[in-house]
Amino acid sequence: MATDYKKIGEDILAVVGEGNILSITHCATRLRLEVKDRMLIEDQEIEKIDQVKGVFFNAGQYQIILGTGIVNKVYESIIQNNPVFQDKVTNLEEIKKEGNPIKRGIRTLADIFIPIIPGIVATGLFLGLKGVVLNDTVLGFFGTSADHIPAYMLTLMSVLTDTVFAFLPALICWSAFKKFGGTPIIGFVIGLMLVSPMLPNAYSVADINSGVNPIIAFGFIPIVGYQGSVLTALVIGILGAKLERILRKRMPDSLDLMFTPFVVIFVMMLTGLLILGPLLHFVENGLVYVVEGLIHVPFGIGGLIIGFFISVSRNDGNASFIYYD
Incomplete structure (x- = not known):
C-alpha cells in the first residue's frame, strides 16, 4: 500500500x-x-x-x-x-x-548549507567515479590509457565534477536569501555575478603560471571571481536578504517589483566585488593558515582544538553543516 x-x-x-x-x-x-x-x-x-x-x-x-x-x-x-x-x-x-549564541549560529549555518548538501554529495561521488575511470591501473586492465579517452568524454566528466564547486557561491547566496526571508532568485543572480566568466577566475589568478591577473579598480582594489569562496557568498547572501526586506517595507507597491531587485542586486554586487570580497578573501586565507598551523601543532594539541569545535557542532540539537543529521 x-x-x-x-x-x-x-x-x-x-x-x-x-x-x-x-x-x-x-x-x-x-x-x-x-x-x-x-x-x-x-x-x-x-x-x-x-x-x-x-x-x-x-x-x-x-x-x-x-x-x-x-x-x-x-x-x-x-x-x-x-x-x-x-x-x-x-x-x-x-x-x-x-539556546546560546553558538547553537543559534550553528543552526543558522545548518539551515543555509543543508539544502545544498545533496548537490555536493553527488559531486563527491562523481569525483570518486572519475578517479576510478581515469585510474591507470583500471584503464590498463581494459588495455587502454587516459590518452585514448575521447575529449568529449573528459569534458562531460568535468561538467559532472566541477559545476557545483564552480557555482557554489550562487548556491550559497540562493540558500542564504531563502533562509533570511529574501527572494531566492535574487540571491542566485548575485551569486552568479560573483563567479561571472567576465571576471578573472580565482583559481587562475592563484596559479602563478597561468598569467592571469586580477582587475585593479581605483588603483588598489583587486577584482576577481570568487569561485569556491564560501565566506564571501555567505555574508553577501545574508546582507542582501536583509537589505531586500528593508527595501520592501519602504518601497511603494508600484515600484517594488522593478526597483527592489534592481537596488539589491546593484548594491550587493558592488559591495561583494569591491569591498567585502577582497576583505573576506584575506579572512579566508587567514583561517586556512590557522587550521594548517593547528594541524602541525605537536602532541596532538591542534587536533584536540579542532575536535573541540567539531564536537560543539555535533552536540547541537539541530545539527550543523559538519554533522547535519
Missing part, C-alpha cells in the same frame, strides 16, 4: 496545531517546526502517526523524525496543501531566540 504523505502532513498539523507553528523547515531526516507553545503538543500522538520514528524538542525547535526521503515528501505536501505555510518557511520574525 502506497504511503499517503498528504495524510501524514495533515495528521502532524492536527496534533501540533496550525496556529502553533511559527516556521517550518526540514533537514535530511527530520521535519523541524518552530512552535509558539511546545506544551500544546502531545508527543505520544505524534509518534502514533504513520512513518514517524520519534520526536524531540531542542533550542526552540520541535523535530519530528521521519527518515530520508520521507521527510521531503511530507514537507512538500504540507507546503503545497497549506499556502499559509509558504510564508512561514522563511519567516524569522517570530522565531524564539532560545
Whole structure:
C-alpha cells in the first residue's frame, strides 16, 4: 500500500496545531517546526502517526523524525496543501531566540548549507567515479590509457565534477536569501555575478603560471571571481536578504517589483566585488593558515582544538553543516 504523505502532513498539523507553528523547515531526516507553545503538543500522538520514528524538542525547535526521503515528501505536501505555510518557511520574525549564541549560529549555518548538501554529495561521488575511470591501473586492465579517452568524454566528466564547486557561491547566496526571508532568485543572480566568466577566475589568478591577473579598480582594489569562496557568498547572501526586506517595507507597491531587485542586486554586487570580497578573501586565507598551523601543532594539541569545535557542532540539537543529521 502506497504511503499517503498528504495524510501524514495533515495528521502532524492536527496534533501540533496550525496556529502553533511559527516556521517550518526540514533537514535530511527530520521535519523541524518552530512552535509558539511546545506544551500544546502531545508527543505520544505524534509518534502514533504513520512513518514517524520519534520526536524531540531542542533550542526552540520541535523535530519530528521521519527518515530520508520521507521527510521531503511530507514537507512538500504540507507546503503545497497549506499556502499559509509558504510564508512561514522563511519567516524569522517570530522565531524564539532560545539556546546560546553558538547553537543559534550553528543552526543558522545548518539551515543555509543543508539544502545544498545533496548537490555536493553527488559531486563527491562523481569525483570518486572519475578517479576510478581515469585510474591507470583500471584503464590498463581494459588495455587502454587516459590518452585514448575521447575529449568529449573528459569534458562531460568535468561538467559532472566541477559545476557545483564552480557555482557554489550562487548556491550559497540562493540558500542564504531563502533562509533570511529574501527572494531566492535574487540571491542566485548575485551569486552568479560573483563567479561571472567576465571576471578573472580565482583559481587562475592563484596559479602563478597561468598569467592571469586580477582587475585593479581605483588603483588598489583587486577584482576577481570568487569561485569556491564560501565566506564571501555567505555574508553577501545574508546582507542582501536583509537589505531586500528593508527595501520592501519602504518601497511603494508600484515600484517594488522593478526597483527592489534592481537596488539589491546593484548594491550587493558592488559591495561583494569591491569591498567585502577582497576583505573576506584575506579572512579566508587567514583561517586556512590557522587550521594548517593547528594541524602541525605537536602532541596532538591542534587536533584536540579542532575536535573541540567539531564536537560543539555535533552536540547541537539541530545539527550543523559538519554533522547535519
